[in-house]
Amino acid sequence: xxxxxxxxxxxxxxxxxxxxxxxxxxxxxxxxxxxxxxxxxxxxxxxxxxxxxxxxxxxxxxxxxxxxxxxxxxxxxxxxxxxxxxxxxxxxxxxxxxxxxxxxxxxxxxxxxxxxxxxxxxxxxxxxxxxxxxxxxxxxxxxxxxxxxxxxxxxxxxxxxxxxxxxxxxxxxxxxxxxxxxxxxxxxxxxxxxxxxxxxxxxxxxxxxxxxxxxxxxxxxxxxxxxxxxxxxxxxxxxxxxxxxxxxxxxxxxxxxxxxxxxxxxxxxxxxxxxxxxxxxxxxxxxxxxxxxxxx
Numbered sequence: 001x002x003x004x005x006x007x008x009x010x011x012x013x014x015x016x017x018x019x020x021x022x023x024x025x026x027x028x029x030x031x032x033x034x035x036x037x038x039x040x041x042x043x044x045x046x047x048x049x050x051x052x053x054x055x056x057x058x059x060x061x062x063x064x065x066x067x068x069x070x071x072x073x074x075x076x077x078x079x080x081x082x083x084x085x086x087x088x089x090x091x092x093x094x095x096x097x098x099x100x101x102x103x104x105x106x107x108x109x110x111x112x113x114x115x116x117x118x119x120x121x122x123x124x125x126x127x128x129x130x131x132x133x134x135x136x137x138x139x140x141x142x143x144x145x146x147x148x149x150x151x152x153x154x155x156x157x158x159x160x161x162x163x164x165x166x167x168x169x170x171x172x173x174x175x176x177x178x179x180x181x182x183x184x185x186x187x188x189x190x191x192x193x194x195x196x197x198x199x200x201x202x203x204x205x206x207x208x209x210x211x212x213x214x215x216x217x218x219x220x221x222x223x224x225x226x227x228x229x230x231x232x233x234x235x236x237x238x239x240x241x242x243x244x245x246x247x248x249x250x251x252x253x254x255x256x257x258x259x260x261x262x263x264x265x266x267x268x269x270x271x272x273x274x275x276x277x278x279x280x281x282x283x284x285x286x287x288x289x290x291x292x293x294x295x296x
Contacts, residue, residue, distance in 0.1 A: 006043075006044050006047045006048070007040075007043070009040055010040045010041070010043050010044040010047070011044070011073055011077060012030065012077065013026060013030065013032070013036075013037050013040035013041060013044075014040070014041055014044050014052065014069075014070070014073065015070065015073055015074055015077055016029050016030055016037075017037060017041060017053070017060070018052075018062055018066060018067075018069075018070035018074075019070070019074070021059070021060060021061060021062060022059055022060065023037045023038060023041070023059075023060060024059075041053065048069075050063075050065045050066075050069075051063050051065065051066070052065060052066035052069060053066055079141050082098070082127075082141065095123045095124045095125065095281055096124070096125045096126075096127060096281075097124060097125070097126045097127065097143050097144070097281055097282060097285055098127045098128075098129070098141055098142050098143050099126060099127065099128045099129070099142065099143065099144055099145065099146060100128075100129055100130070100131035100140070100142045100144075100145040100146070100147070101128045101129070101130060101131070101145070101146045102130070102131075102132055102146060102147060102148050102268075103130045103132070103223055103225070104223055104224035104225050104244055105146065105148065105244070105268060106128055106130070106146065107225065108224075108225075108243070108244045108245070108246075109243060109244065109296075110128075110146065113292050114126060116288070116292070117284075117285065117288045117289075120284075120288065121281070121284055121285075121288075124281045124284070124285070126285070129142075131145065131147075132196060132222075134147070134149065134153060137155070137156065137273040137276075143272075143273075143276055143279070143282055144270060144271060144272045144273070144276070144282060144285070144286075145270075145271040146161070146268065146269070146270055146271075147268070147269055147271050148164075148196075148266060148267070148268050148269075149266050149267075149269075150266060151267075151269050151271075153271050155273060155274055155275075156271050156272060156273050156274060157271075157272045157273075157274060157277050158269045158270070158271055158272075159269060159270040159271075159272070159286060159289075159290060160267060160268075160269055161267065161268040161269060161270060161289070161290075161293050162267060162268050162293055162296075163263045163264050163266075163267045163268075164241040164263075164264040164266075164267075164268075165241055165242075165261045165262070165263055165264070166200060166204065166239040166240055166241050166261060166262075166264070167239070167240070167241075167242060167256050167258070167259060167260070167261045168186050168204075168237050168238070168239055168256065168257055168258050168260075169228070169231055169237065169238055169239075169240050169242075169245060169248075169249070169254045169255065169256055169257075170189070170231050170234075170236070170237040170238070170254065170255065170257060171231060171232055171233070171234045171253065171254065171255075172252060172255050173234055174189070174231075174234045174236070174237065175234070176188065176189055177189060177237065177255075177257050178257060179255065179257060180257070180258070181257040181258045182258065183204075183205060183208035183209075183210045183258060183260055184210050184212075185258075186237060186257065186258050187205065187210060187212040187214055187215075189236065189237045190218055190219075190235070190236035190237065191214065191215070191217060191218035191236055191237060192218055192219055192221060192227050192230050192231060192235065192236040192237065192238040192239075193216070193217075193218045193219065193220045193221070194220070194221060194222070194223075194224070194227055194238075194239070195220050195221065195222045196222060197239075197264075198216075199216075200239050201215045201216070201239055202215040202216065203262060203265075204239055204260070204261075204262060207260070207261075207262035208260050218236055219235060219236065224240055224241075224244050224245075227239075227240055228240060228244075228245050228248055228254065231254055232248065232253050232254060237257070242256070243296075270286060270289055270290075272286065
């Protein structure tokens, strides 16, 4: 039975036009004429039986259906492109690993060590994309994920990597900051909050047996790298695991005004879908990663 799928040319024309909300710019990007883009969009609209664009005096605008369809189509076209480039690069040998990773861990811990894996496995290419939330592997092309949180993903194997032991860090020039401060004194400094760990400061103060009504106050930032830069810029004190900011601590752009720490309730895990668990390249990566964690 023939699948109900529009032509690739029409989808590419639509994706470019939707992204730019301009037939002219889509034509320039795809090296086509504007009339060719119009024909492809018209063909696609006829195929779907839905208007994707609204024609106005100033150009075109996506309809609600067009906006919804573009959000669904764009990642699928990106996935087709990645798969095509992978096959072209490796001639179908299947030696590419696509990982979903949490960004700062990947940048500061994984990538500096990854050359060791590549030296041992020169035929395996590791691609990484950032993901900070759980997802369903069946709806993506990821082979595995390095994730901070809980291990309970359905249909997967979870391999424990490490916990976080965050400490307060700030610029040596932050007003009011100095070495060997008490947790109660830290509470009087401006706090930098992390949106993905909203109760981190509360847990830190509780572990230090300090009561404060300021544990949820302060600027909120998503990534550890953003927290570290804000701390360097004297915007406050951040709660960061030292292994993620070794360069900043060594360069004295950040210091630790208080050594108190606590183990995080959540942890870093390598999450592997069960259906891919025995894939040879993924098995070698898992074994290498667990050995690196043990060595670290």
